[in-house]
Amino acid sequence: MTALEAHFDETLARDRRIEPRDWMPDAYRATMIRQIAQHAHSEIIGMQPEGNWITRAPSLRRKAILLAKVQDEAGHGMYLYAAAETLGTDRAELTGKLVSGRQKYSSIFNYPTLNYADVGVIGWLVDGAAICNQVPLCRSSYGPYARAMVRICKEESFHQRQGYELLLTMMRGTAAQRDMVQDATNRFWWPSLMMFGPPDDQSPNTAQSMAWGIKRHTNDDLRQRFVDMTVPQAEKLGVTLPDPALRWNEARGHYDFGAVDWDEFMTVVKGNGPCNTQRVARRRAAHEDGAWVREAALAHAARRARAKQVA
């Protein structure tokens, strides 16, 4: 083992952070880039399902909230691309990999948003699951990622609460509105459980990721934590979670729940979910349609710099 490797291992052993210009194994760097990029892409693609409803928000209050939320998702994507860039990659390169399908984003965003209750359920379940996943990442061994996660987690709390409050409001409304909430819950419950990734015995990278301190709990642990948190919230809301096997297990001190359909998960991951094609096409179009703005800004900056030199 070289002195550099020893220093890296010792830093991790002491639960200290790895910083951008430190020596790190190539595999650690590559894994961090992949993890941060996938997370950044998820934030950026995640703007689409909810952005779909901005022009049709039921009130000015809900519109302002939804705009702020979607703007936050953009912000989170930017924090994360910035963190990824400290590892020697470039945002344009990562965007290229996203729109050419060579890097992935969270499968949850490949499901459609069919009514306004979906905005509430995404806040409650999808952002709730994201918080479960992300809070431990505030202690990621890679410093820039951990710091971005601290900032993101603070903002996610607003996302979850606005969603739950939206649903509480709808549940106090008409029978049709309550049905919308139940329908949205039925559609998003299982995909939310899939957000934690495959079961531990099918997650070959978990051991290495935990040794590197870039993953702090296993997929199944986090999934259980999410279920335990969410069941009482569903009861309070007055919706039924669509799982007949869901019940409290006194001996385990946790809720038991039914089997996740991992075939569906793999289908969506491989690109055949309901919205994969349109999500990537939309992102690509936005990037290409914005090219002239980036070029114009650059030309303007160059002209001003020349004018300054002359003056």
Add this chain to the structure above:
Amino acid sequence: MSDDDSVQASWPLYEVFLRGKRGLNHVHVGSLHAADAEMALRHARDLYTRRNEGVSIWVVAAADITASSPDEKDPFFAPSGDKVYRHPTFYHIPDDVPHM
């Protein structure tokens, strides 16, 4: 679109520093790309101060920062390592001396 979008790539990187409130130093919070410093400042406001996190922003072109190298960390900082007499705990003062 190709993978190396040269236009995007040529927007330089700026590092962003925020003063959280009066009385505190500016602290590094992250980075962003912008065509020039003025745009970087505007983007930094949108990106890093959406919830009153700052009362003042600095942006610095990342290329203009000179940094110590982590490879020579030990020799670079070694000169302060053996000067324990710079710390107040180096000096033994009797317990009954007040206010010291």
